[in-house]
Amino acid sequence: MTKPIIGIIGAGKLGTTLGKLLVEAGYPVLVSGSQSADKIQLTIDILVPGAESLTTEEVSKRADIVVLALPLSKYHQINTQPLEHKLLIDAMNYWWEIDGLEEVYSDAEQSSSERVQAYFKNSTVIKAFNHMGYHNLGDDARPNTHEDRKVILIAGDQVDAVSKVETIVDHIGFTPLHIGELKTGIILESGSPLFGASLGLEEVQEQLIISLKEIANN
Numbered sequence: 697m698t699k700p701i702i703g704i705i706g707a708g709k710l711g712t713t714l715g716k717l718l719v720e721a722g723y724p725v726l727v728s729g730s731q732s733a734d735k736i737q738l739t740i741d742i743l744v745p746g747a748e749s750l751t752t753e754e755v756s757k758r759a760d761i762v763v764l765a766l767p768l769s770k771y772h773q774i775n776t777q778p779l780e781h782k783l784l785i786d787a788m789n790y791w792w793e794i795d796g797l798e799e800v801y802s803d804a805e806q807s808s809s810e811r812v813q814a815y816f817k818n819s820t821v822i823k824a825f826n827h828m829g830y831h832n833l834g835d836d837a838r839p840n841t842h843e844d845r846k847v848i849l850i851a852g853d854q855v856d857a858v859s860k861v862e863t864i865v866d867h868i869g870f871t872p873l874h875i876g877e878l879k880t881g882i883i884l885e886s887g888s889p890l891f892g893a894s895l896g897l898e899e900v901q902e903q904l905i906i907s908l909k910e911i912a913n914n
């Protein structure tokens with residue numbers, strides 16, 4: 697089956713690591729940074745060989761599925777129109793050193809992905825690739841026959857869209873696990889015990905039960 701074209705907005709540590717795994721898994725990959733394509737060309741040629749460097753507008757138009765791998769405080773800079781009716785994978789986290797101390801990006805009550813969904817209101821936002829650091833993402837990918845495969849947790853409301861993200865996660869070398877709706881994704885964010893986790897299925901499920909109980913009691 698033909699694989700969807702994956703766009704990655706953000707050519708930094710996460711975007712390039714993920715891009716490399718996607719190219720290796722046979723996906724057509726398009727990557728953009730904050731400026732023109734030639735500014736990231738060399739980076740992409742070296743770190744994501746096989747991917748194409750474009751502007752964000754071009755990536756948004758041409759990709760079937762788009763990963764948001766830019767600082768959380770920058771997503772408002774992206775034009776929503778070419779992304780309408782597309783699946784967006786929100787990999788962004790609030791990081792005050794990068795995003796500043798504005799409350800609009802940090803909220804103990806609401807997942808940042810719910811805000812991202814509200815902004816891209818005619819797209820479908822699924823939260824994934826947030827909790828695992830890029831080093832682990834790059835180093836821990838394993839084929840699905842491997843017994844010690846690490847888990848990537850996914851939060852999202854729409855079953856079809858979640859299923860597409862699960863397939864991508866599996867193809868790049870991780871076990872996908874859907875934890876619930878987008879709002880549940882708050883347990884994957886910085887400050888949560890799952891943030892930074894690169895764990896196998898059993899360990900992740902143990903922590904997940906604790907984290908889900910905590911939000912149910914709050």
Ligand SMILES: NC(=O)c1ccc[n+]([C@@H]2O[C@H](COP(=O)([O-])OP(=O)(O)OC[C@H]3O[C@@H](n4cnc5c(N)ncnc54)[C@H](OP(=O)(O)O)[C@@H]3O)[C@@H](O)[C@H]2O)c1
Pocket residue numbers: 705706707708709710711728729730731752764765766767768770773774787788789790791825826827828829830831
């Ligand atoms: N690093 C990790 O281990 C990790 C893990 C999971 C999730 N995340 C999340 O992933 C996101 C990216 O993290 P990172 O560590 O990869 O950051 P990074 O290395 O600083 O890269 C950020 C990238 O985003 C680009 N960017 C900034 N504003 C943009 C805009 N308006 N349009 C398009 N691209 C823009 C930057 O381009 P310029 O260089 O041209 O400004 C840069 O290529 C963050 O939200 C982070 O919390 C990171």
